[in-house]
Amino acid sequence: MSTSSTSTDKRFKGGEYIIREQEASSIFIPEQFDEEQKMMADMARDFLATEVHPILDRIDAQEPGLMEKLLEKAGELGLLATSIPEQYEGFGKDFNTSLLLTEIVGAGHSFAVALAAHTGIGTLPILYFGTEEQKKKYLPKLASGEWKASYCLTEPGSGSDALAAKTKAVLSADGSHYILNGQKMWITNAGFADTFIVFAQIDGDKFTGFIVEKGEGVTLGNEEHKMGIKGSSTRQVFFNDCKVPKENVLGEIGKGHLIAFNILNIGRIKLAAAALGGSTRVSTLSIQYAKERIQFKQPIANFGAIQYKLAEQAIKIYTVQSAMYRAGQGIQDAEEELVKQGKTYEEALLAAAQEYAIECAMLKVAGSETLDYVSDEGVQILGGYGFSADYPMDRSYRDSRINRIFEGTNEINRMLTMDMFLKKAMKGELDLMGPAMAVQKELMAIPDFGAEDEGLFADEKKAIKNMKKALLMLAGAAAQKYMDKLATEQEILMNLADIAIDIYVAESTLLRTEKLISIKGEDAVKGQIDMTKVNIFDAADRINIAGKNAINSMSDGDMQRMMLMGLKRFTKVAPLNTKDARRRIAAQLIEANQYCF
Numbered sequence: 001m002s003t004s005s006t007s008t009d010k011r012f013k014g015g016e017y018i019i020r021e022q023e024a025s026s027i028f029i030p031e032q033f034d035e036e037q038k039m040m041a042d043m044a045r046d047f048l049a050t051e052v053h054p055i056l057d058r059i060d061a062q063e064p065g066l067m068e069k070l071l072e073k074a075g076e077l078g079l080l081a082t083s084i085p086e087q088y089e090g091f092g093k094d095f096n097t098s099l100l101l102t103e104i105v106g107a108g109h110s111f112a113v114a115l116a117a118h119t120g121i122g123t124l125p126i127l128y129f130g131t132e133e134q135k136k137k138y139l140p141k142l143a144s145g146e147w148k149a150s151y152c153l154t155e156p157g158s159g160s161d162a163l164a165a166k167t168k169a170v171l172s173a174d175g176s177h178y179i180l181n182g183q184k185m186w187i188t189n190a191g192f193a194d195t196f197i198v199f200a201q202i203d204g205d206k207f208t209g210f211i212v213e214k215g216e217g218v219t220l221g222n223e224e225h226k227m228g229i230k231g232s233s234t235r236q237v238f239f240n241d242c243k244v245p246k247e248n249v250l251g252e253i254g255k256g257h258l259i260a261f262n263i264l265n266i267g268r269i270k271l272a273a274a275a276l277g278g279s280t281r282v283s284t285l286s287i288q289y290a291k292e293r294i295q296f297k298q299p300i301a302n303f304g305a306i307q308y309k310l311a312e313q314a315i316k317i318y319t320v321q322s323a324m325y326r327a328g329q330g331i332q333d334a335e336e337e338l339v340k341q342g343k344t345y346e347e348a349l350l351a352a353a354q355e356y357a358i359e360c361a362m363l364k365v366a367g368s369e370t371l372d373y374v375s376d377e378g379v380q381i382l383g384g385y386g387f388s389a390d391y392p393m394d395r396s397y398r399d400s401r402i403n404r405i406f407e408g409t410n411e412i413n414r415m416l417t418m419d420m421f422l423k424k425a426m427k428g429e430l431d432l433m434g435p436a437m438a439v440q441k442e443l444m445a446i447p448d449f450g451a452e453d454e455g456l457f458a459d460e461k462k463a464i465k466n467m468k469k470a471l472l473m474l475a476g477a478a479a480q481k482y483m484d485k486l487a488t489e490q491e492i493l494m495n496l497a498d499i500a501i502d503i504y505v506a507e508s509t510l511l512r513t514e515k516l517i518s519i520k521g522e523d524a525v526k527g528q529i530d531m532t533k534v535n536i537f538d539a540a541d542r543i544n545i546a547g548k549n550a551i552n553s554m555s556d557g558d559m560q561r562m563m564l565m566g567l568k569r570f571t572k573v574a575p576l577n578t579k580d581a582r583r584r585i586a587a588q589l590i591e592a593n594q595y596c597f
Contacts, residue, residue: 011333014356015424017504018468019435024514028096028329030321031516037097044079044104052108056395059110059231062223067114067231068148068192075145079105080119084127085345088139095332095349096325099273103321106277109399110231116274117188117232118142120267122149125197125209125259128350129251134211138195150193152184152212152237153260162199162260163207167239169200177246178202178210180217180239190220191233198239199256209250209259217242228398265353267407268360269331272324272367275403276317279374282396283313283595286374286381291590293383300381304579307586309377314585315531316370318597323366323508327359358420361413362501368403368410375400414497415490421500422479422486436476439469443566456522456529459574460510460536467503467543470570471496474550477563481554495550502539509535527588527597530581537576544571 012022033041051073052059058066074080082098084090106112123142126134141147158164167182180200187196196212212218221236251259287310290301300306334352339345353360379386379393386393404410424430455461478492486493513532516525547567551560589596 011337012330013334013429014330015358015421015430017507018421018471018500019431022507022511024511024518027326027508027511027515028332029512029515030100030325031519033096033100037100040082040093040097041100041104043077044101047074047077047079048105048108048111052111056109056231060395062191062231062233067111067233070111071114071118071148072145074115075143079115080123080145081143083119084123084139084143088127088135088143090139090143092345095335095352096328099270099324099328102270102273103277103280106274107281109278109395110229112274112277113229113232114189116270117151118149120270121151121263122189122193122195122197124263124266125151125250126211128262128346129209129259130211131247133247134250138211142195147194148189148192150187150189150196150237152187152190152196152198154186155183156185163257165199165201165207167198167200168204169202169208169210169244171202171246172243175246178244178249180210180212180242180244182239184237184239185221186224187235187237189233190235190237191223196237197250197259198244199260200239202253206254207256208253209256210244211248211250212239212242212244226402228395228401230398262350262354264407265357265360266349268364268413269324269327269353269356271403271407272320272363275367275371275400276321276324278396278400279313279317279371280595282371282374282378282393283310283317283589284593285392285396286310286313286378287589287595288593289382289385291593301586301590304583306381307583307590308579309381310589311534311582311585313374313377314589314595314597315535315582316373317595318528318531319505319509319535320363320366320370322512323359323505324363326508326511327356327363330359331356358417358424358500359504361408361417361420362497362504364407365410365413365417365497366501366505368400368406371400371403411490411494414501415487415493417497417500418475418493419487421475432472432475436472439472439566440476442469443473443562456517457510457514457532460533463536463540463573464503464507464510466570466572467499467506467540470543470547470567471499471503473563473566473570474499474547477559478550478554489554492550492553495546495553498546499543502543506536506539527585530585531597533576534578534581534585537573537578540571540573544568547571 012020012026051070078091079101081090082093082101085092102116105115126138142149153162155165155167157166167180169178169180171178180198182200194214198210198212200208200210202208217240219238219240224234226234290306290310291299293300331352334355335348338348338351375396379397382391382393385391388394425432475496478486478496482489509532513525513528516528544567551563551567555563
């Protein structure tokens with residue numbers, strides 16, 4: 001079965017969720033994966049169960065040659081070749097299939113990091129920006145695992161500010177090669193990589209990408225001592241008069257930022273997928289322990305406080321997963337449309353990911369913070385055993401923390417989210433002004449107490465519409481007040497981004513559950529209905545708090561009072577007994593003895 005959208009409407013574009021409503025029938029949900037995709041997922045799951053999970057301690061100890069062998073075995077199964085086109089000895093699978101496999105492998109701790117760095121930031125720059133000769137030379141070996149890939153962007157003085165890199169590339173006198181000198185740090189897979197995607201300045205200001213093979217002029221620092229992902233090779237990489245053939249320039253000279261930033265869009269949504277895979281494993285381990293652990297003569301799974309945690313873990317996983325596959329389908333649909341317009345596969349997917357850069361940034365935040373929450377509560381559910389390195393939560397807790405830093409910190413991604421929204425509006429790609437003005441008029445008018453919508457999710461649909469109005473009101477007011485200085489008001493941007501993320505996740509979850517009901521019937525998805533309703537109810541409170549903080553930061557007097565009244569109106573939701581809903585969710589998890597949604 002194709003995962004193409006079934007919508008006959010104009011294609012739903014990146015960022016449009018804030019001003020358009022999407023039909024549930026037009027989104028993709030993970031329950032739609034076909035038999036071939038499920039078989040690939042099972043293969044990846046079996047690989048972790050047999051090859052990775054039994055030797056996690058050996059992986060963390062960085063046993064010499066072990067990670068390389070695991071990557072080679074993964075290559076033999078095709079796990080490194082999912083996104084690489086068939087002409088370069090890959091499988092050329094669609095975007096949501098690659099997300100699915102990333103999600104499954106995400107439960108693999110340090111191995112997942114090594115694989116993601118290899119298949120993502122290490123390989124995709126060549127696929128999307130390489131010449132035909134570069135693709136033919138490198139992609140088959142990277143697809144098979146014969147060669148391992150790494151990505152060198154960060155330097156001691158340039159992390160989030162990547163373009164401040166100091167590594168230099170000077171063209172040789174005969175024009176045949178570039179001479180690289182500089183230092184990179186926090187480089188994943190550095191200890192065993194055969195190829196490095198390296199960014200350097202030509203003539204001091206032309207930020208440019210290169211494909212560098214290991215060898216003379218490339219030296220490595222010692223393995224870093226890290227809080228988590230201890231089995232992942234992380235080293236400094238030094239370039240000392242490293243000769244790189246001229247034909248190994250990647251993309252255009254001076255256009256390295258296009259590689260770095262566009263690859264990060266795909267990396268961000270893939271990170272969300274991997275974080276969900278890790279979250280699902282922790283949820284299952286939490287459920288199983290809670291059923292086995294006896295206190296006060298009964299399993300702790302019987303206690304409401306534990307049931308709350310188990311249910312909340314599941315709610316966060318289900319809701320972010322809903323948003324991720326919705327965005328993945330958006331990227332896939334955009335790619336297919338661009339191919340029809342004459343773009344190559346590589347150009348189309350790159351442009352599609354760029355169009356959905358807002359969603360990718362939001363999902364990176366939501367996915368990594370879901371894993372943090374789920375792992376933290378996993379430790380709490382296990383109690384003293386959770387704090388023991390002999391039990392699995394220790395590793396999950398430590399490994400989770402890096403994900404809020406990887407692929408751009410969550411603070412950077414929050415600010416990027418709002419920056420991209422406003423830039424799209426200024427370019428005319430997204431009509432935020434019209435809807436924002438309509439919300440302003442609504443604030444001045446008497447509230448409409450007309451007939452309410454009917455149906456299972458009537459209250460929730462109204463709530464989401466109003467949440468969007470709240471964001472339009474706040475973003476419009478911030479843009480009007482600060483104009484081009486808004487970028488310096490980081491606290492307000494963070495408030496607005498949190499609201500934008502909550503809305504996207506809540507709406508995506510509602511659409512997924514609606515589609516599930518149309519496929520399976522209401523009785524078969526009661527747990528999903530509960531999760532949808534609880535998430536929207538809680539999101540309204542979170543949006544109210546973030547909105548109040550933003551309003552109080554940027555206004556006073558009559559304007560402040562008017563916006564606070566509007567916010568109260570736009571975040572008002574119908575009462576919901578969330579305690580009983582969570583208990584019903586927990587009961588399903590406990591009966592299934594695993595995360596089952």
